[in-house]
Amino acid sequence: MDKNGYKVINMNAGLMVDNDTKKILSTLFSKYDKEDIHLVYVGESINTHIKSLDLDRFSSDVDSLLKENTNKNAHVVLNNIISSIKSIKSYGIKGGKRIYVDYDKERKVKNRKDKENNRRGVARISRYSNINNELPKEYEDKIICGDSLELMKKLPDNCVDLIFTSPPYNFGMEYTSNKDDHNWDSYFKQLFDIFDEGIRVLKYGGRFVVNIQPLFSDYIPSHHIVSKFFLDRGMLWKGEILWEKNNYNCKYTSWGSWKSPSSPYLKYTWEFVEVFAKGTLKKEGVKENADISADEFKKWVVAKWSIAPERRMKQFDHPAMFPEELASRVMKLFSFKNDIILDPFNGVGTTTSVAKRLERRYLGIDISKKYCDKAIKRLKEVLL
Ligand SMILES: C[S@@+](CC[C@H](N)C(=O)[O-])C[C@H]1O[C@@H](n2cnc3c(N)ncnc32)[C@H](O)[C@@H]1O
Incomplete structure (x- = not known):
């Protein structure tokens, strides 16, 4: 300059x-x-x-x-x-x-790094081993039908680079496989048992990325409850992405709440994507395996992503898919080519087919045979 x-x-x-x-x-x-x-x-x-x-x-x-x-x-x-x-x-x-100039100027704070470290205190001392392992070959590039909790128990510690998933939301959805209408305590207990296994199999430096939509009508802020769970486990909060779906076609009121401060019902056109890291916020990787372009990087680090919801749910006969674009952005921003990507609630395989297309290795688990069959078929259609 x-x-x-x-x-x-x-x-x-x-x-x-x-x-x-x-x-x-x-x-x-x-x-x-x-x-x-x-x-x-x-x-x-x-x-x-x-x-x-x-x-x-x-x-x-x-x-x-x-x-x-x-x-x-x-x-x-x-x-x-x-x-x-x-x-x-x-x-x-x-x-x-x-x-081209001064776009990255931060407000200057003297000894910023030291101060950050002091603020972190014990909360940031990692309780996780930094020795990473290989995913056994028998699980590489596979779709497996079964209960994630049981299947992940078979995997070694620290063998997955990125978990990207959206759990069943407990909305009372019509899945072919499981009940989606539990008492909230038992829902979170089951979910967190699976997430605990996920954290165990995640590599040191790996990312756990959860797409979650709270059931607003029940006034249960699932995204906060899920985030608190990860923080309690000593996972590092890397950030939160607001997935703007722009679906404004929701009704404006229910009886009794129209134009009254007594109980206005708030509307949400977005979902959340919570990003946690295990042990360290920085992930090791070979520079040549980063496949995000400069423009994509600049756009996607602005953590509000406007992406239309998946339109093919009828075609796939699955009630709660996320769109490929969401999976693709998460993978390019938070993982390298050839990394191992795991989705423990893989549904009809959005995560696994995007992982294959983006030259990552993958493991998808879902409890429904019907969804797993569709995920396998979908993989065959991925052109490289
Ligand atoms: C929100 S959907 C995920 C959809 C997926 N993201 C997609 O785009 O196809 C949640 C999935 O979790 C599966 N599921 C529920 N309980 C499970 C469990 N214990 N183990 C494995 N999968 C489970 C359901 O069958 C459902 O397909």
Whole structure:
């Protein structure tokens, strides 16, 4: 960054910039606020000084000028400018513009790391072993029909990189397999027994990601209860994603609550995705196995994801699937290629088919044979 706060892209034009080219450049840059971007000529070099830019608009302006003008010098210079701007990999996004300077400035706190460590105290001292194991080959890339609690007991400690799942919600859904209408205490007891096994089989540094929708009509905040469970187990809270489904077609009232403060009933168009880490917030992985693009990363670390609900539930005959896009974002953001992904409530196999498509290894468990058969069929349709 220069003293005026611009990122400076130095470009030796490699040729004399003729007057015609200068005119073309001035036409282009006159369309943009000097505060955002401008050119400075230094001898034979052209320096682009940039703070922020709507790159799509700029690219299309450059394309138009390339079409309108035949001057070869102008073509070389314009192409150099656009390709050097496009090659900048670090930027923020604000109001449709890429921000190239100061986008990552945090408020400065002296000795931030030490202070963070002091605040954490004993709560952050990991109780988990950091010795990871391999998932036995017989469980790799498998869909297994059975009770997760029993099946996970057969797996060694610390052998799975990422668990992504959505448990039965206790809404009274019509699953083929299990009752979905328990007393809340027995529901959470059964769920947490399975989650305990999940935590055990999760690697040190592995992530446990749970999609959960509270049953608001029962006033049971399941997402908080689930989060408290993980915190009590010493798992580290990595974050919470708000999955905005934009399904506004819910009714506005029930009898007696319309337009009255006595008991207004709140509406939710979203679900939660809670993310926990075992032992450490940082996950080990080979850099080449990270498959998230720069744009995806920038968009998805903003933890409100607008994704339409799965539309094929009738086709799959399953009442509570999550969409592939949700699984895909979770996997690309929190796991590496070749990692082991486990879904202990795999349903008709959304997690496992996305894992296969994204070149992860997987294990899906569901208690229903019918759902497992569909998950297996779905895997066969995944094209690599
Ligand atoms: C919310 S659904 C998951 C749907 C899945 N995410 C999908 O997209 O297909 C919960 C699933 O948990 C399964 N299930 C319930 N109890 C189970 C248990 N003890 N062990 C394994 N699966 C169980 C149900 O059969 C149901 O398919």
